[in-house]
Amino acid sequence: DAGVIQSPRHEVTEMGQEVTLRCKPISGHDYLFWYRQTMMRGLELLIYFNNNVPIDDSGMPEDRFSAKMPNASFSTLKIQPSEPRDSAVYFCASSFRGTYTGELFFGEGSRLTVL
Amino acid sequence: QKEVEQNSGPLSVPEGAIASLNCTYSDRVSQSFFWYRQYSGKSPELIMSIYSNGDKEDGRFTAQLNKASQYVSLLIRDSQPSDSATYLCAVHNAGNMLTFGGGTRLMVKP
Numbered sequence: 591d592a593g594v595i596q597s598p599r600h601e602v603t604e605m606g607q608e609v610t611l612r613c614k615p616i617s618g619h620d621y622l623f624w625y626r627q628t629m630m631r632g633l634e635l636l637i638y639f640n641n642n643v644p645i646d647d648s649g650m651p652e653d654r655f656s657a658k659m660p661n662a663s664f665s666t667l668k669i670q671p672s673e674p675r676d677s678a679v680y681f682c683a684s685s686f687r688g689t690y691t692g693e694l695f696f697g698e699g700s701r702l703t704v705l
Numbered sequence: 706q707k708e709v710e711q712n713s714g715p716l717s718v719p720e721g722a723i724a725s726l727n728c729t730y731s732d733r734v735s736q737s738f739f740w741y742r743q744y745s746g747k748s749p750e751l752i753m754s755i756y757s758n759g760d761k762e763d764g765r766f767t768a769q770l771n772k773a774s775q776y777v778s779l780l781i782r783d784s785q786p787s788d789s790a791t792y793l794c795a796v797h798n799a800g801n802m803l804t805f806g807g808g809t810r811l812m813v814k815p
Contacts, residue, residue: 621801632807633749633793646800681748688801692739696748 592616594697596682602703608670611700613682614663619695621688624657624667625681627699633681639665640688672704708732709796711806719814724781726809728794731775737797738770740779743808744790753779784813 595614603609615622624636637647642659650657654673659665669676679701683694710729718724730738737756741749755761755768755777767780777796781788794806 623803625805633805635802635804638802640801646802689797689803690737690801692737692754692795692797692803693751694749694803696750698748 594682594684594695596680596697596700598700599698600701600703602705603672604705605673606671607704608668609672609676609702609704611667611680611682611702613665613667613697615665615682615684616695617663619684619686620662621685622659622665623683623685623694624665625683625696626678627681628678636667669702672702674704677702677704708798708804709794709806711792711794711809713807714810715812716809717812717814718784720784720786722784722813724784724788724811724813726779726781726792726794726811728777728779728806729775730777730794730796730804732796732798732804733772733775735796735798738768738777739795739797739803740766740768740777741793741795741805742790743793749793749805781811784811786813786815789813 597612623638627633636649637657639659657667679699681699683696740753743749753768755770761768765782769778791808791810793808795803
């Protein structure tokens with residue numbers, strides 16, 4: 591079975607450009623999470639969806655970040671305009687029935703570098 | 706204030722030794738606790754879960770939980786070089802969120 595699929599795997603862009611990260615969750619999973627990982631701050635939850643509906647976006651750093659989930663098989667995380675401090679690895683993860691069991695399935699991540 | 710705290714390491718142990726990884730958390734109502742392993746350049750993967758006080762064993766891994774002390778630990782017996790990775794402690798909070806600690810980097814030397 592295919593796991594969580596993220597694209598692009600690597601993105602290098604210049605400050606001020608728009609960045610769009612994409613995620614395809616595991617089929618049948620009803621929760622989708624976007625995390626950001628940096629050396630300084632570790633793995634931080636940005637936003638999560640349940641049945642395509644955003645539930646908690648309190649981790650989104652600021653208005654430059656937005657996320658959508660138009661259907662059960664696709665989500666995007668957009669940064670506009672991007673800044674050097676946005677450089678990080680962005681992980682998408684999905685799960686079935688939430689996080690009580692702790693089993694999140696992570697994609698391979700999108701490594702973003704903003705120059 | 707971070708909700709889940711771990712020593713960043715690196716924790717260096719010789720092959721065959723016991724590696725002990727520790728984690729403390731601040732939210733007293735947390736009910737479920739997890740250990741994820743993350744190899745360098747890879748994504749985290751779940752290796753252990755624990756829900757009640759005491760020990761839970763799975764092969765060479767033992768998770769320990771003490772809710773009164775708000776303390777979770779992971780013991781790895783007979784450590785192997787392939788165990789070298791960063792170990793992330795995660796705590797389930799209200800609202801279906803997992804909060805991760807910063808991770809402890811483990812190095813097992815042959």
